[in-house]
Amino acid sequence: MMKMNIKQRLMPICLAFAFFLPHCNVTAQTVNDNNTPLHLMKPAYRIGYGIPSTDEVKKTMDRILQYIASETPAVLVDKNTGREVTKMKDINEQTQLKQGGFRLTSYEWGVTYSAVLAAYEATGNAAYRDYAYQRHRLLADIAPAFKRLHDEGKTIDGNVRRVVDPHALDDAGAVCCSMIKALLADPKLPLRPLIDNYIDYIMNKEYRLPDGTFARLRPQKNTLWLDDMFMGIPAVAYMGRLTGEAKYYDEAVKQVRQFAERMWVPEKKLFRHGWVEEMVPHTAFHWGRANGWAILTLCEVLDVLPESHPGRQQIMELLKAHAEGLAALQHHDGFWHQLLDRNDTYLETSATAIYAYCLAHAVNRGWLNAKAFGPIALQAWHAVASCVNERGQVEGVCVGTGMGFDAAFYAYRPVHVMAAHGYGPAIWAGAEIIRLLQQQHPKLNDNAVHFYDQEVPTDQPIFNYDGKIRF
Numbered sequence: 001m002m003k004m005n006i007k008q009r010l011m012p013i014c015l016a017f018a019f020f021l022p023h024c025n026v027t028a029q030t031v032n033d034n035n036t037p038l039h040l041m042k043p044a045y046r047i048g049y050g051i052p053s054t055d056e057v058k059k060t061m062d063r064i065l066q067y068i069a070s071e072t073p074a075v076l077v078d079k080n081t082g083r084e085v086t087k088m089k090d091i092n093e094q095t096q097l098k099q100g101g102f103r104l105t106s107y108e109w110g111v112t113y114s115a116v117l118a119a120y121e122a123t124g125n126a127a128y129r130d131y132a133y134q135r136h137r138l139l140a141d142i143a144p145a146f147k148r149l150h151d152e153g154k155t156i157d158g159n160v161r162r163v164v165d166p167h168a169l170d171d172a173g174a175v176c177c178s179m180i181k182a183l184l185a186d187p188k189l190p191l192r193p194l195i196d197n198y199i200d201y202i203m204n205k206e207y208r209l210p211d212g213t214f215a216r217l218r219p220q221k222n223t224l225w226l227d228d229m230f231m232g233i234p235a236v237a238y239m240g241r242l243t244g245e246a247k248y249y250d251e252a253v254k255q256v257r258q259f260a261e262r263m264w265v266p267e268k269k270l271f272r273h274g275w276v277e278e279m280v281p282h283t284a285f286h287w288g289r290a291n292g293w294a295i296l297t298l299c300e301v302l303d304v305l306p307e308s309h310p311g312r313q314q315i316m317e318l319l320k321a322h323a324e325g326l327a328a329l330q331h332h333d334g335f336w337h338q339l340l341d342r343n344d345t346y347l348e349t350s351a352t353a354i355y356a357y358c359l360a361h362a363v364n365r366g367w368l369n370a371k372a373f374g375p376i377a378l379q380a381w382h383a384v385a386s387c388v389n390e391r392g393q394v395e396g397v398c399v400g401t402g403m404g405f406d407a408a409f410y411a412y413r414p415v416h417v418m419a420a421h422g423y424g425p426a427i428w429a430g431a432e433i434i435r436l437l438q439q440q441h442p443k444l445n446d447n448a449v450h451f452y453d454q455e456v457p458t459d460q461p462i463f464n465y466d467g468k469i470r471f
Contacts, residue, residue, distance in 0.1 A: 047333050048382035051442045054434050058123055060385045061430040067392030068423055069131060071101035074138045091145040096157035102420045104135050105162045107231055110174025111424030117181050122431040136182055139163055140190045166201040169231035173202060177235040180242050199239050202232050213258040219403055222277035229259050230293035234300035241304040252301050253311030260318060269325025270340055274403040283405050286340040289398060292354030295322050299358050323368055326355055327376050334383030338410055345411045349387045349396035353425035356380035360432040370440050374451035381433045384426050397422035
C-alpha cells in the first residue's frame with residue numbers, strides 16, 4: 001500500500017535536474033575569463049576579514065566587560081557565613097574577597113586593569129575606567145587591616161596576601177603597573193602605598209642572577225622565565241614615569257637587555273620561553289603567550305622611556321625584529337600557534353590578542369610601518385573577535401602554563417573559557433584596534449586590506465596609486 005508509481009518516484013529527480021542543469025548551463029555560458037572579473041569573486045573566509053567598524057569592535061569589548069564584571073565582585077565577605085563585610089574594623093581572619101570566576105589580585109587581572117584603562121581612553125566609556133578604579137580602591141582600603149593581621153602572624157585571605165606581602169613577580173608587577181597608570185591618570189586615587197610596597201618587592205626582594213637579572217629557582221636553579229619580563233619590567237619603567245627617577249628607567253633597560261642576551265633567538269626572531277643556567281645547549285621552545293609577554297613588555301617600556309635614554313634605540317630595534325618574526329608566522333585565519341614555529345600545534349587566542357594589541361599599538365605610535373603591519377593587526381583582531389562568545393567569554397585560551405623542554409608539554413596544554421589570561425588581552429586589543437581605525441587609513445582595495453597615507457574616498461578598486469588617490 002506504500003508503493004509509489006514510477007511517475008511519483010521520478011518526480012523529485014526530475015525537479016532536481018530541472019533546477020541544476022539550467023544553472024550549470026548559465027554558469028558555463030555566461031561566466032568566463034572574457035566577460036567576468038573573476039578576481040572580484042568573494043572569498044569564503046572562515047572568520048571575519050576586512051575592516052571592522054569601531055562600533056563592532058566596541059560591542060565585542062562590551063560583552064567581555066559585562067561578563068568579567070559579573071565574575072569579579074568587589075566586596076568582602078565572611079568566608080563562613082557569606083555575609084558581606086562593609087566596615088574596616090570588622091575585618092578579621094575569616095574575612096576574604098568574595099570569590100567569583102577570577103581573582104582580583106592575580107597578574108592576569110593586572111593585565112585586565114591595564115586593558116580597561118586603555119579601553120576607557122579609546123572609547124570614553126567610563127564603565128571601563130570605573131571597573132579598575134573600584135577594585136583598586138577596594139584593595140587600597142582593605143590593605144592596612146589585612147597587613148596588621150598578617151604582621152601578627154595570622155592567616156589571611158591568599159588573594160589579599162599577594163597585595164600586602166608579595167612572594168613573586170606574579171604577585172606584584174602587573175597589578176602594580178596598572179595602579180601606576182591609574183594614579184598617573186587620577187592623582188587622587190589612594191594607591192601610592194600599595195605601589196611602593198609592590199615596587200619594594202620587585203627592586204629589593206625578587207630572586208636574581210648575580211648580574212641582577214630577575215630569575216627563579218623553578219623548575220631548575222637559576223632559571224629565566226620569559227613571562228617575567230612582563231611580570232617585573234613594565235612596573236619598574238612606569239615607576240620612572242611616576243617619580244621621574246632615572247634609576248627606574250635604567251633598571252628596566254638593563255633587565256630587557258639581559259633577558260634578550262639569554263632568551264632572544266636571532267635566527268628565528270623569537271624568544272625562547274625558558275633559559276636554565278646549567279643547561280647546555282639552551283634549547284628553545286617558542287611558546288606563543290610568553291612571546292606575547294615579551295613584546296608587550298617592549299611596548300610598555302617604550303611608552304614611558306624618555307626619547308633621550310641611551311637604551312631606547314636597542315629596545316626599539318628588538319621590537320621591530322620581534323614584530324617581523326611574529327608577522328611571518330601568522331596563520332591565514334589571523335591566529336598564532338601555541339608553539340609559534342610549529343604549525344601542528346593549536347591556534348591560541350590569548351597570544352593572538354596580545355599580538356593584535358602590540359602590532360596595532362606600534363603602528364599607532366609610529367614604531368612600525370602601517371602598510372606592513374596594519375593588515376596583520378586587523379586580521380588578528382578578527383581572529384580574537386571570533387573567539388568571544390555571546391556571554392562575553394573568551395574561548396581558545398591556553399590555561400596557566402609552567403615551563404617544559406619538549407614539544408608535547410606545550411602542544412597538549414588544555415584550553416578553557418575560565419583561563420583568565422585571555423580577557424585583558426582581548427579588551428586591550430580591541431581598544432588599540434579602535435585607535436588604529438581612527439588614526440590610520442585602512443581600505444579594502446581589490447579584496448585586500450591596505451593602509452594608505454590618507455583617507456580613500458572610494459569603494460572602487462584602486463589600480464593606480466602614486467601617493468595620490470587615483471581610480
